[in-house]
Amino acid sequence: MTDDVLIKARDLSVHFPLAGGGLFGEKPVVKAVEGVNLDIAKGSFFGLVGESGSGKTTLGRACLKAAPITRGTVEYSDEDVTYELTSMDKTQEKDYRKRSQLIFQDPYAALSPRMTVRDIIAEPLEVMGLTSSREETDERVREIAAKCRLNLEHLRRFPHAFSGGQRQRISIARALVSRPHFVVADESVAALDVSIQADVLNLLKEIQTEMGLTFLFISHDLSVVAHVCDHVAVMYLGRLVETAPTRELFAAPRHPYTKALLSAIPSLDPDDPKVAQKLEGEIPSPTNPPPGCKFQTRCPFATDICRKDEPKLEHSSTGHEVACHHWQDLLD
């Protein structure tokens, strides 16, 4: 892994206006992502975790220019090109679509039931005009299908003939056939059974190493992230609250929210004495976030400063950043 940065987001914000609002008052907005600074290193498997409503999907989509960026910048730079996502022209945008791809959560909804698997995988090539002949297209399809452990017999069939795990492998093949540099996998294993989830995770990891891809892996499942990612960012209510190399984050979480998330995972040991704290309440609505630190309403350590000032991400050790006023007081 090099230290080169593939995706560099600065003060990235995505706001969605809501319908309604007073005649003279301001229209209410949902601040789905607010002031996020994010560096995704080339060739890394970057994990993004958070509960539902934390804005992780929106952040992932903003990095693909699939969500409207309200404020801030996202810079993409690989060996050949550098793009500033907010000011790309049409040709650049078209080119960026080839360089970045998205793998969806639900393999049952993501594949057209009327197309054969071969056509599903070949479609991006044809749409983007990446191949000049049918033979070439077939060649590319067969190559990526083999990587995703699909055989030639599979390519002739329709998606309904496949199980969840196989369908997800088809989705992966479709996303990777255009040889992207950057792939966002949004909850790509959440809909799968555990025995198959492990298989798909191993496949993603294998392909990433082989093709030198950069992954943004979005998940709510911390144990999955712990196993595949090398760097993790934790989101809460549109903000990054902590980011660190995976091992560091799981061995020494700094933010009270990360600690609570980790302690909430049910242990496989029935006699595990759960000492860690349980969180009260639920994630506040993003239309009406609390002032100060967004986590203060559920945080057991919140004080006056947390209710007034919003904490910034601070450097705590190599590559480890945390946004909490009290992280130093909470060191064990």
Add this chain to the structure above:
Amino acid sequence: MTRLLDVNNLTLQFDTDEGRITAVDDVSFTLEAGEVMGLVGESGSGKSVTAKSIMKLNASNAHYGEKTDIKLHLEDGTIDVMSLKTNKELQVVRGGAISLIFQEPMASFAPAITIGDQMVEQLMIHTDMNAKRAKEVSIEMLDRVGISDAGTRFKQYAFELSGGMRQRAMIAMALSTKPKLLIADEPTTALDVTIQAQVIDLMKDLVKDFGMGIIFITHDLGVIAQTADKVAVMYLGRLIEQGAVRDVIRNPAHPYTKGLIDALPSLDDLDTPLTPIPGDIPSPLERPTGCVFNTRCSANLGEVCSTKVPTFSAVTEGHNVACHLYNGEGAK
């Protein structure tokens, strides 16, 4: 402990366009009052239809096997569930002595009727309370499951509540009739981990207070380890292993149970690569002969596994497994 439920030789088939499929195949288990049984299996293993059979809640294309025998032992006598025919008779088990909590709390409440009206309605159907008393009991229950400001929530609609709160309201509703048996079908799967931890704690408390039996259906072995007293593992409609939770999770005997546990990403060990179970679950239309797991089993013994259905043999006292690896020794 007193016996609450006997399920013997439950077999269930469905008529579909593609033919008759076997969803549950000769399943037997028992449950004591105050005991929590975890029913584990992947999608398509038949765990939900097994539980629904206890209330005869399966769709009209369902055919129960002739030897199927389900007996519910209540203080004032034993009910033979299979002999119940009319809706009036079935009310005893549907919402009376047995309550059911569904996975998706949004889909289980009627959207156009307030939470309170729905709670009162079922209390008036299943108990002899009048409307006033039913309202008091309902608000009391909402309060008991940790919903603050229960009086206001009582008058609200399901969409006004957050996911975690809806699931609490669902639990309050299911428990207000004081059922002897609670069937919880993936009650925490749709929830975030921090909310899941709250709901698990709540359910543990309630079992202690009410002393009812619970059948807890889930695919998450971590949740089972933290809640259940005993576990039954299902695969393709068959029960393949059952025993006390500590025995099954610490010393899984069936290759499938072992595979499930190995496939789980564990937070304690980030170095061991994840081990998937090879292959996919076969379609219910192509059920393997012999042991249903033989097509994916790493310990396949050959002919005996693909021709002969394994019977249960004891690994230790109370820990039983249906596998030919143990049948040989058991026979001696």
